Amino acid sequence: MITTDITIIGAGPAALFAVFEAGLLKLRVHLIDYLPQPGGQLSEVYPKKPIYDIPGYPTVQAQELVDKLLEQSKPFNPGFTLGERVESLEKRGERDFVLTTDKGTQINSKAVIIAGGLGCFEPRKPEVADLNRFEGGKGINYMVLDPEKFRNKKLVLAGGGDSALDWTIHLAQIASEVTLVHRSESFRGAPDSVNKVFELSKQGKVNLLLNSNLAKVDGNGVLKEVIVQNKNADDSRVIATDELILLFGLSPKLGPIEKWGLNIEKNSIEVNPEDYSTNVEGVFAIGDINTYKNKLKLILCGFHEAAIASHSIYKYINPGVKYTLKYTTVNGVNAF
Amino acid sequence: MAENIKITVINKGSEQSFEAPDDVGLNLMEFLKATDHHEIEGMCGGMALCATCHVKVLEGNTGEEGINDEEAAILETLPEVFSNSRLSCQIKLTDKIKNLKIELV
Ligand SMILES: Cc1cc2nc3c(=O)[nH]c(=O)nc-3n(C[C@H](O)[C@H](O)[C@H](O)COP(=O)(O)OP(=O)(O)OC[C@H]3O[C@@H](n4cnc5c(N)ncnc54)[C@H](O)[C@@H]3O)c2cc1C
Ligand code: FES
Numbered sequence: 256m257i258t259t260d261i262t263i264i265g266a267g268p269a270a271l272f273a274v275f276e277a278g279l280l281k282l283r284v285h286l287i288d289y290l291p292q293p294g295g296q297l298s299e300v301y302p303k304k305p306i307y308d309i310p311g312y313p314t315v316q317a318q319e320l321v322d323k324l325l326e327q328s329k330p331f332n333p334g335f336t337l338g339e340r341v342e343s344l345e346k347r348g349e350r351d352f353v354l355t356t357d358k359g360t361q362i363n364s365k366a367v368i369i370a371g372g373l374g375c376f377e378p379r380k381p382e383v384a385d386l387n388r389f390e391g392g393k394g395i396n397y398m399v400l401d402p403e404k405f406r407n408k409k410l411v412l413a414g415g416g417d418s419a420l421d422w423t424i425h426l427a428q429i430a431s432e433v434t435l436v437h438r439s440e441s442f443r444g445a446p447d448s449v450n451k452v453f454e455l456s457k458q459g460k461v462n463l464l465l466n467s468n469l470a471k472v473d474g475n476g477v478l479k480e481v482i483v484q485n486k487n488a489d490d491s492r493v494i495a496t497d498e499l500i501l502l503f504g505l506s507p508k509l510g511p512i513e514k515w516g517l518n519i520e521k522n523s524i525e526v527n528p529e530d531y532s533t534n535v536e537g538v539f540a541i542g543d544i545n546t547y548k549n550k551l552k553l554i555l556c557g558f559h560e561a562a563i564a565s566h567s568i569y570k571y572i573n574p575g576v577k578y579t580l581k582y583t584t585v586n587g588v589n590a591f
Numbered sequence: 592m593a594e595n596i597k598i599t600v601i602n603k604g605s606e607q608s609f610e611a612p613d614d615v616g617l618n619l620m621e622f623l624k625a626t627d628h629h630e631i632e633g634m635c636g637g638m639a640l641c642a643t644c645h646v647k648v649l650e651g652n653t654g655e656e657g658i659n660d661e662e663a664a665i666l667e668t669l670p671e672v673f674s675n676s677r678l679s680c681q682i683k684l685t686d687k688i689k690n691l692k693i694e695l696v
Binding site for chain 2: 296300301304373379380381382414415416417419438439442443444501503504506507521522
């Protein structure tokens with residue numbers, strides 16, 4: 256079990272800035288996000304878009320802001336568990352919480368911050384029977400966490416967006432066989448990637464099945480084959496494969512957070528705006544996930560909430576200890 | 592003078608009708624959210640980036656020539672689309688539209 260002072264659910268901008276604010280108070284933080292990378296909506300939905308309402312930055316690209324936040328929090332050495340969804344939050348006693356993920360990772364901390372944004376980014380799944388039989392390490396994947404897992408394997412990828420194209424190009428270099436299945440005749444992703452995929456197909460390095468849909472998955476405990484149906488010709492083929500990677504984008508769902516006994520209103524967690532505490536003592540909520548009177552779902556507001564919540568947690572963890580605010584200009588940033 | 596657009600929404604088999612103004616610069620996603628259709632998330636605020644506003648247009652002219660490149664590119668990433676699939680944030684509610692019948696996906 257990982258032990259820390261504060262566990263943060265989510266690794267979006269509010270969470271990343273909370274690492275810094277908590278660090279100034281000498282509190283250690285561990286973050287958990289279902290996405291394979293930190294940055295929340297900024298990295299997942301609009302990495303290349305400019306943002307204009309971050310104080311002090313007339314304009315900043317979303318991914319650049321995430322990179323800067325990571326750099327800023329680095330002295331405090333946060334722990335990251337990525338690619339895992341927090342399923343349960345258990346309060347064992349005062350200042351004693353245990354969070355458990357879908358992969359069984361457990362984190363014990365004195366307080367919890369929920370910075371879950373609009374919810375957990377969950378994969379969109381096609382309507383194909385039995386996908387769940389092969390989820391969780393039995394052949395079906397919805398994201399690529401570690402490409403090395405696919406070295407020398409037979410792979411089928413499905414999807415038509417940039418991530419399907421990019422992973423096809425990358426994995427074609429290390430897998431033993433790569434098939435890309437796409438619903439329509441052409442791609443509308445980045446032209447460079449589209450050209451590269453067609454080139455790999457010509458060279459015989461990628462087996463490209465256009466106008467095709469995934470119709471069936473089959474196996475015996477683990478995935479063995481997929482059946483792909485061509486939409487025009489009445490033709491279906493069986494492709495033997497080790498792994499199937501379904502890349503149809505992600506959309507946020509509140510998910511497990513709903514079941515933790517928190518007061519929820521319209522998919523958001525009600526908090527006290529004086530300290531961003533929830534109805535469960537020791538559990539705080541910041542960023543897009545919380546709601547209170549006059550709430551604005553903006554990055555800037557998440558930053559403010561991160562600072563207040565960190566101080567609230569300091570008081571919760573150290574009852575009776577007096578704290579005087581110290582400027583970073585005076586005290587600097589003392590790494591640990 | 593501004594006229595209202597009649598919008599019929601089908602959601603899981605049940606049908607509801609609304610009147611939308613055609614002169615305040617709303618798009619269909621924004622209008623649907625204002626009618627308390629929480630199924631429509633509109634996460635990206637209407638930038639054709641997230642596809643959380645996907646609908647089927649069953650009847651009515653959407654007032655434009657067709658789907659632009661950004662919208663087409665995002666529809667392409669979904670596991671399932673239909674011949675009448677649209678991102679509702681890309682349908683502007685203007686006086687070019689008289690009535691619309693849509694189904695939430
Ligand atoms: C296209 C677009 C443009 C935007 N433009 C601006 C702008 O110009 N200015 C501005 O201020 N804001 C803008 N926003 C809003 C801004 O992105 C959000 O306010 C911000 O991302 C909220 O940060 P957050 O840290 O609260 O959550 P998020 O960024 O949503 O991150 C939350 C993370 O928590 C994870 N998570 C949730 N539940 C779980 C769980 N159970 N287990 C594991 N992980 C979980 C999610 O996977 C997610 O990665 C924009 C948003 C979009 C989509
Ligand atoms: S609101 Fe995001 S695509 Fe329409």
